[in-house]
Amino acid sequence: MATVVLLACTGLGLGALYFLIASGLSLIFGLMDVLNLAHGALLSVGAYATWWGAAQAGLNYWLALAFGTAFGTVAAVVLELVLIRPLYTRPRDQILATVGVGLAVPALLMGIWGGDARPFPQPESLAGTVHIAGAAVPVNRFVLIGAAALVLVALRLFLARTRYGLIVRAGVEDRAMVTALGVDVRKAFTLVFAIGGAAAALGGGLAALYFGSVNPGQGANLLIFAFVVVVMGGMGSVAGAAAAAVAVGLVQQFANYYTADGLGDLAVVALLAVLVLARPRELTGRLA
Amino acid sequence: MTSEALLSARGLRVVIDGLHILHGVDLDVAPTGVTALLGRNGAGKTTTVKAVMGLVPRTGDIRFAGRDVGRLPTHAVVRQGIGYAPEDRGVFAGLTVAENLRLAERDADPAYPFVYELFPELRSRGRQLAGTLSGGQQQMLAIGRTLLNANRLIVADEPTKGLAPKIVAEVADVLARVAERVPVLLVEQNLALVRRVAGTCTVLADGRTAHQGDAAELLADEEAARRLLGVGGGHPVAASSIATAAPAVAAASAATATATATKEAP
Numbered sequence A: 001m002a003t004v005v006l007l008a009c010t011g012l013g014l015g016a017l018y019f020l021i022a023s024g025l026s027l028i029f030g031l032m033d034v035l036n037l038a039h040g041a042l043l044s045v046g047a048y049a050t051w052w053g054a055a056q057a058g059l060n061y062w063l064a065l066a067f068g069t070a071f072g073t074v075a076a077v078v079l080e081l082v083l084i085r086p087l088y089t090r091p092r093d094q095i096l097a098t099v100g101v102g103l104a105v106p107a108l109l110m111g112i113w114g115g116d117a118r119p120f121p122q123p124e125s126l127a128g129t130v131h132i133a134g135a136a137v138p139v140n141r142f143v144l145i146g147a148a149a150l151v152l153v154a155l156r157l158f159l160a161r162t163r164y165g166l167i168v169r170a171g172v173e174d175r176a177m178v179t180a181l182g183v184d185v186r187k188a189f190t191l192v193f194a195i196g197g198a199a200a201a202l203g204g205g206l207a208a209l210y211f212g213s214v215n216p217g218q219g220a221n222l223l224i225f226a227f228v229v230v231v232m233g234g235m236g237s238v239a240g241a242a243a244a245a246v247a248v249g250l251v252q253q254f255a256n257y258y259t260a261d262g263l264g265d266l267a268v269v270a271l272l273a274v275l276v277l278a279r280p281r282e283l284t285g286r287l288a
Numbered sequence B: 001m002t003s004e005a006l007l008s009a010r011g012l013r014v015v016i017d018g019l020h021i022l023h024g025v026d027l028d029v030a031p032t033g034v035t036a037l038l039g040r041n042g043a044g045k046t047t048t049v050k051a052v053m054g055l056v057p058r059t060g061d062i063r064f065a066g067r068d069v070g071r072l073p074t075h076a077v078v079r080q081g082i083g084y085a086p087e088d089r090g091v092f093a094g095l096t097v098a099e100n101l102r103l104a105e106r107d108a109d110p111a112y113p114f115v116y117e118l119f120p121e122l123r124s125r126g127r128q129l130a131g132t133l134s135g136g137q138q139q140m141l142a143i144g145r146t147l148l149n150a151n152r153l154i155v156a157d158e159p160t161k162g163l164a165p166k167i168v169a170e171v172a173d174v175l176a177r178v179a180e181r182v183p184v185l186l187v188e189q190n191l192a193l194v195r196r197v198a199g200t201c202t203v204l205a206d207g208r209t210a211h212q213g214d215a216a217e218l219l220a221d222e223e224a225a226r227r228l229l230g231v232g233g234g235h236p237v238a239a240s241s242i243a244t245a246a247p248a249v250a251a252a253s254a255a256t257a258t259a260t261a262t263k264e265a266p
């Protein structure tokens, strides 16, 4: 029982990370038809900025996390304005550009701080464990789950209650018609990139806490699982991404533990292949 | 006509994926009443309207209310004061009726009283998802959306397409009422409806303007109507039969129509 609880909490924590990456990825694709292969790089930017804040600048964890998130948000906005926006009429070049950023950022991080993992200073307040049904669950799992839940609620409120949320929901359905109502959707694009970048960078700062270190490849690794989540949840669907993130995190943890280590990761990627082959239509799905 | 036209396009061309869809459309929309855009299926009516709205890449001159709008992006064209109800209605299925309307608000003071007076159902069904509306209700929503703002032109692309006869008559009534307030560019296959509401018309054939002139005159000339639209326009049609009138899509000889179009086109 204790093992099951620990695996479940860890799986949910991982699922929370996946959700933070996948929600932005899903909204960006749903609204803009942009498959942002640089999204993992935004996570890495957030992770390293948080690490820099905590380990180099001596900020406490929460301040470092806020700094990392803000830094990643700015990076996402710059990415949209400088690289994505000029290429809207050239989708193929746009994908290549995001691939380029996805490769360049880890290389840059490696160039500056080296290829090895850098230990992330664990804050005292989050170092302990919580006892549930005999299991000692590290506190940081709950930080991840709580943060993802907050982001989920905030995103749902944004989509349901605000004018830009309305524009995003409508734009996921039919972007051309939104412009035909006199709306300049490019502002919504930049905003969605900012939101997606913020969530991914927050995920980066939390991943640093969860894994206890940062390394240049982290973003790209997590991006693969986020893709599985996006495809499972339906492009453009925040609620779908949340449900799929929980499923993927749990399947991965339990399969890794009860079968062979690494088989869970493989199972998830195999699941992606099956989904893409079986439901190619879902790639252009609707906002739920 | 050109000098006083509210909207005028000259030499409008559209190429999509290497396919030449429009090769020289001239269009003038009268500053009052309904201007009909006619032509057989595939003649290029929808593409013409989309070109005006900037929804497809286009070349040629487009002037609206004295301003060159031929290079503006869609949202900027719309903000010049054009309300657009597209061929497929363009209603957001996953949004409620009220949200569909709210999204269309541009003015500080949207004309909800007028829209709800024309379409009371849009108020009573405000919380219903637009995707669950009937075709007729969706069309009302699409038209209602164009009337929220103080537009200078309403563009409606086949608003009666696929609707039940009774609903077609309702839409016709609405269009007649709307045209009293604001000029309308109406793409329509239902010639009885055109006869009832339209003043002037432009006829397209194979991506070109084949005829411009008075709508009633054209429809009264059976030979010309058959040539340009592929149907006889001469039979007098009572208002009550608007609903059941045959659409202008009838299988006329394409070859004849094409030859005529080329002859008449400038």
Ligand SMILES: Nc1ncnc2c1ncn2[C@@H]1O[C@H](COP(=O)(O)OP(=O)(O)O)[C@@H](O)[C@H]1O
Binding pocket: B016, B017, B019, B021, B039, B040, B041, B042, B043, B044, B045, B046, B047, B048
């Ligand atoms: N996006 C497109 N790609 C290729 N062909 C198109 C496209 N849009 C329209 N067409 C073609 O252009 C012609 C005119 O279409 P359209 O403007 O929809 O005609 P109408 O509205 O008069 O029926 C048709 O032959 C149609 O098949």
Ligand SMILES: [Mg+2]
Binding pocket: B045, B046, B047, B087, B158
């Ligand atoms: Mg059409």
